[in-house]
Amino acid sequence: VGAFSISAFPLFSGFISKSMVIESAAEKHMAIIWLMLTMASTGTFFCTTLKLPYFTFFGKGSSIKTEEPGKNMLLAMGIASFLCIFLGVYPQILYGILPYPVEFNPYTQQHIIDTMQLMLFTALGFFLLLKHVEGEPTITLDTDWFYRKGCKEFMWFINNPLSKFSKSIELFSDKIASSLLWFSRNPVAAVLVMMGRKRRREYPEIPIYLEVISSTGLFFLIFVVVVILVGGVI
Numbered sequence: 052v053g054a055f056s057i058s059a060f061p062l063f064s065g066f067i068s069k070s071m072v073i074e075s076a077a078e079k080h081m082a083i084i085w086l087m088l089t090m091a092s093t094g095t096f097f098c099t100t101l102k103l104p105y106f107t108f109f110g111k112g113s114s115i116k117t118e119e120p121g122k123n124m125l126l127a128m129g130i131a132s133f134l135c136i137f138l139g140v141y142p143q144i145l146y147g148i149l150p151y152p153v154e155f156n157p158y159t160q161q162h163i164i165d166t167m168q169l170m171l172f173t174a175l176g177f178f179l180l181l182k183h184v185e186g187e188p189t190i191t192l193d194t195d196w197f198y199r200k201g202c203k204e205f206m207w208f209i210n211n212p213l214s215k216f217s218k219s220i221e222l223f224s225d226k227i228a229s230s231l232l233w234f235s236r237n238p239v240a241a242v243l244v245m246m247g248r249k250r251r252r253e254y255p256e257i258p259i260y261l262e263v264i265s266s267t268g269l270f271f272l273i274f275v276v277v278v279i280l281v282g283g284v285i
Contacts, residue, residue, distance in 0.1 A: 052132040054104065056139070058096035061166060064135040067142035067157045070166070074155065093173050101177045102184060110185065 052063070059065040069092060076085040120128075138145050146153035177184065 052135050054100040056135040058100045058170070059092055059166065060096075060100070060170065061139075061158070061163055062136065063139040064145075066139055066166070067145065070157050070162060071153075071155050074162075089169075093169060096170055097173050097177060101174060105177075106185060 056063040056065045059069040069088075073085060073088045073092070076088060119125075142157060146155070
């Protein structure tokens with residue numbers, strides 16, 4: 052049902068909607084658009100209605116056993132199939148809910164004959180070229196090749212140079228933080244150590260309250276300096 056609908060076969064929903072679009076292009080004298088839409092419709096019938104079902108049920112893999120879909124899937128497919136047929140038989144229901152009035156009758160004699168001729172000759176060509184249209188196990192390159200290759204290179208960049216750079220920044224930040232913490236515990240002794248007058252192992256231990264006071268004063272001093280510098284720039 053879905054294949055007949057998408058192929059615009061008479062008495063199915065695609066026949067009343069796709070044909071309206073194609074006829075609109077013809078009435079506007081858009082010959083190229085009309086030809087492209089007609090070829091697309093023919094190709095859809097060829098691939099979806101003929102090739103896919105035939106090679107699914109009569110091809111090399113037709114002996115593969117599959118499980119019956121769940122009840123919810125069967126219900127959904129049943130509802131969709133009913134709507135495809137119902138709208139194909141009663142097109143005015145669809146036309147009535149469109150935003151603009153529709154004066155189009157898809158079931159004219161000429162339209163039905165043209166559609167059936169197109170589909171019958173497509174089916175004839177399919178069965179005449181049956182040996183040449185069977186699918187083969189191969190890899191078909193498409194536009195996805197570009198972003199697949201691009202994503203591969205992008206992930207390499209993320210996992211290698213960018214990751215190493217991030218780790219180096221993290222290590223550098225840890226060293227800066229540990230140095231500031233060491234300096235804030237006893238700024239006077241830290242200055243003496245940096246000047247070479249004391250060794251780091253001689254770094255004196257001070258009470259916790261003095262550590263808090265000294266570190267708070269140091270960060271307050273840094274904050275004041277930053278505010279002054281920023282204010283001077285602004």
